[in-house]
Amino acid sequence: MSGPADAPIGVFDSGIGGLTVVRELLQQMPEEGIVYFGDTARVPYGTKSADTVTRFSRENALFLERMRVKFLIVACNSASALALPTLQREFRIPMIGVIEPGARAAAAATRNGRIGVIGTQATIGSRAYDAAIHKIDDKLEVVGKACPLFVPLAEEGWVEGEVAESVARTYLAEVLDHGIDTLILGCTHYPLLKDTLQRVVGDDVTLVDTAVETITEVQTRLVDSGLRRGGTGSGEPDLGESNRGEPGRGEHAYYVSDVPGQFRQVGERFLGHGLEPLVWVDQNDLPWYERGASR
Amino acid sequence: MSGPADAPIGVFDSGIGGLTVVRELLQQMPEEGIVYFGDTARVPYGTKSADTVTRFSRENALFLERMRVKFLIVACNSASALALPTLQREFRIPMIGVIEPGARAAAAATRNGRIGVIGTQATIGSRAYDAAIHKIDDKLEVVGKACPLFVPLAEEGWVEGEVAESVARTYLAEVLDHGIDTLILGCTHYPLLKDTLQRVVGDDVTLVDTAVETITEVQTRLVDSGLRRGGTGSGEPDLGESNRGEPGRGEHAYYVSDVPGQFRQVGERFLGHGLEPLVWVDQNDLPWYERGASR
Numbered sequence: 001m002s003g004p005a006d007a008p009i010g011v012f013d014s015g016i017g018g019l020t021v022v023r024e025l026l027q028q029m030p031e032e033g034i035v036y037f038g039d040t041a042r043v044p045y046g047t048k049s050a051d052t053v054t055r056f057s058r059e060n061a062l063f064l065e066r067m068r069v070k071f072l073i074v075a076c077n078s079a080s081a082l083a084l085p086t087l088q089r090e091f092r093i094p095m096i097g098v099i100e101p102g103a104r105a106a107a108a109a110t111r112n113g114r115i116g117v118i119g120t121q122a123t124i125g126s127r128a129y130d131a132a133i134h135k136i137d138d139k140l141e142v143v144g145k146a147c148p149l150f151v152p153l154a155e156e157g158w159v160e161g162e163v164a165e166s167v168a169r170t171y172l173a174e175v176l177d178h179g180i181d182t183l184i185l186g187c188t189h190y191p192l193l194k195d196t197l198q199r200v201v202g203d204d205v206t207l208v209d210t211a212v213e214t215i216t217e218v219q220t221r222l223v224d225s226g227l228r229r230g231g232t233g234s235g236e237p238d239l240g241e242s243n244r245g246e247p248g249r250g251e252h253a254y255y256v257s258d259v260p261g262q263f264r265q266v267g268e269r270f271l272g273h274g275l276e277p278l279v280w281v282d283q284n285d286l287p288w289y290e291r292g293a294s295r
Numbered sequence: 296m297s298g299p300a301d302a303p304i305g306v307f308d309s310g311i312g313g314l315t316v317v318r319e320l321l322q323q324m325p326e327e328g329i330v331y332f333g334d335t336a337r338v339p340y341g342t343k344s345a346d347t348v349t350r351f352s353r354e355n356a357l358f359l360e361r362m363r364v365k366f367l368i369v370a371c372n373s374a375s376a377l378a379l380p381t382l383q384r385e386f387r388i389p390m391i392g393v394i395e396p397g398a399r400a401a402a403a404a405t406r407n408g409r410i411g412v413i414g415t416q417a418t419i420g421s422r423a424y425d426a427a428i429h430k431i432d433d434k435l436e437v438v439g440k441a442c443p444l445f446v447p448l449a450e451e452g453w454v455e456g457e458v459a460e461s462v463a464r465t466y467l468a469e470v471l472d473h474g475i476d477t478l479i480l481g482c483t484h485y486p487l488l489k490d491t492l493q494r495v496v497g498d499d500v501t502l503v504d505t506a507v508e509t510i511t512e513v514q515t516r517l518v519d520s521g522l523r524r525g526g527t528g529s530g531e532p533d534l535g536e537s538n539r540g541e542p543g544r545g546e547h548a549y550y551v552s553d554v555p556g557q558f559r560q561v562g563e564r565f566l567g568h569g570l571e572p573l574v575w576v577d578q579n580d581l582p583w584y585e586r587g588a589s590r
Contacts, residue, residue, distance in 0.1 A: 042337045049554035052336045152447040259344035
C-alpha cells in the first residue's frame with residue numbers, strides 16, 4: 001500500500017535549468033519519485049515581468065498539484081524571487097524556492113561579510129537574495145549583478161573558452177571590485193559555467209550552488225513532516241505514467257510545454273542518464289485553460 | 296468616410312525585433328496606420344519547435360485579425376520560416392513574411408553565386424531561405440549558420456566591442472570559408488549588430504537587411520490590390536485605441552503580451568520616437584482562449 005510519503009516530489013523550472021536541482025535530488029534522495037515540469041515553450045522567465053512570471057508559475061504549480069505531488073520545489077530562481085510568496089498563499093502543497101537556502105549557505109560561507117549574487121534581470125531586480133540574506137544578518141553586505149548572457153551561453157554549450165571568459169570578466173568586474181569572498185550562482189544554469197566562473201573570480205572566492213543547499217533543506221523538511229519516502233521498496237510513487245526503475249529507486253516523469261527534442265538532448269547529457277518518460281504537454285491540456293474558463 | 300484602404304497594417308513579432316520592420320514601414324509609407332503585436336511574454340521563438348511557433352503565430356494573427364488589419368506582416372523570421380504557409384491556409388487576410396523578400400534581394404545582390412544566411416536555430420533549421428533562393432535560381436549556393444547568441448547580445452545592448460566581435464568571428468568563420476559575397480541577416484534583431492558584422496565579414500560582403508526588402512514588397516502588393524492608403528488626410532485608420540498623429544500620417548498602436556517596461560525603453564530608443572499607445576494585453580484577453588474553448 002502506498003501512503004502520502006510515497007507521492008512524488010514536484011519540480012518546476014522555466015526550462016532545462018532545473019535539472020541541476022533534479023541531479024542533486026537524485027544524489028541525496030534516490031528513492032524519491034519526481035515529476036518535473038519545464039516550461040520550454042515560454043522559457044526564459046528571467047527577462048520577463050513579475051506579473052508574467054507569477055502567472056506562468058501559478059500555471060506550473062497547478063499542473064503539478066494535479067499530479068498529486070507531496071512537495072513542490074520551485075527550481076527556477078526568477079520564479080522563486082518573484083512568485084513564491086503568491087504560490088505559498090494560493091496552494092496548500094508544502095513548497096520551497098531556491099533563494100532562501102542559497103542565502104543561508106552564503107551567509108554561513110562568507111568570512112569578510114561581503115557576498116556577491118549573480119542571476120537574471122528578474123532575480124537581481126527583485127533583490128530577493130538581499131532580503132533573504134539581511135533577514136539572517138543585516139550587517140552582511142550584498143552586491144548583485146544581472147548577467148543575461150550566461151543562460152544563452154550555457155544553452156549554446158559555450159561554457160569554456162574565449163567568449164565565455166570575456167563575458168564573465170565583463171560581468172564580474174564590478175562585483176569583484178566590492179571585495180566579495182562568496183558568490184551565489186543565483187540561476188540554475190550557472191553551475192554549467194562553474195569552471196569558467198571560478199577561474200575568473202579566483203580561488204579565494206567561494207561559489208555557492210543553490211541546488212545543493214535547496215535539496216538538503218527539502219530533505220530536512222520531508223523528514224520533519226513525515227513525508228520522507230522510506231528507503232527500499234516501500235511502495236510506488238503515485239505517477240500516472242512513469243518509468244519503472246530498480247526497486248528502492250524512485251520513479252520519474254518529465255513534462256515539457258514545447259516539443260522535447262533539444263530538452264532531451266541537452267538534459268540527458270546534463271543528468272548523465274535518460275529522461276524517460278519525457279512527455280510534451282500541449283497547451284490545451286494544461287490547466288490554465290480551465291482556470292481561465294472558470295474565472 | 297474611411298474605406299478598406301484606411302484600415303491599418305498588422306505586424307507581429309516574437310518581441311521587439313519586428314520594430315526594425317516598423318521603422319522601415321514608417322520610412323517608406325508614413326501615411327499607413329500600424330497595429331503591432333509583440334509576444335514579449337513568450338519571446339524568443341527562434342529556439343522553439345515548429346509546432347509551438349505555429350501555435351503562437353496563429354494566436355498572434357488571430358489577435359490582429361480582430362483588430363481588422365487590411366494586411367499582415369509576419370515580421371519574425373522564425374515565424375515566417377515555420378508558420379507562414381499554415382497562416383496563409385487558415386486566414387483570409389493577405390499576408391507576407393520576411394523570408395521571400397530577403398531571398399530575392401540576396402539573389403539579386405550576389406555576383407559569385409554564394410550566399411550566406413544567419414538566423415535563429417528555428418530559421419536555419421527550417422532551410423526556408425535555401426528553398427526560397429533555390430526557387431529563384433537553383434544554381435545559387437546557400438550556406439546557413441544558426442547564431443543563437445546574437446539575439447541576447449542585441450537585447451543586452453552589447454552590439455559593439457570585444458564580446459560582440461568575438462562571438463561574430465566564431466559564428467561567421469564557417470560561412471566565410473565558403474567564399475560568400477552576400478550575407479542575409481535572417482533575424483530582425485541582427486541589423487542592430489550591423490556595424491560589427493560588416494567589420495567581421497569585410498567590405499566585400501553585402502549585408503541584406505530583410506526589413507527593407509519586405510516593406511518594398513508590401514508597398515507593391517498594397518498598390519496592386521488597391522489597398523494603399525492615399526496620401527494626406529484621406530481618412531482615419533480603423534483603430535480602437537490610437538494616437539492622433541499629424542494629418543496625413545498614419546495612426547499607430549502597439550500591443551505586447553508582457554508588461555511593457557523594457558519594451559518601451561528599448562523600443563523608443565530603437566524607433567527614435569515614442570511608442571504610444573503601448574498596451575499590455577493580458578492572456579485572458581487574447582483570443583486563443585476563445586479558440587481553445589470552441590475547438
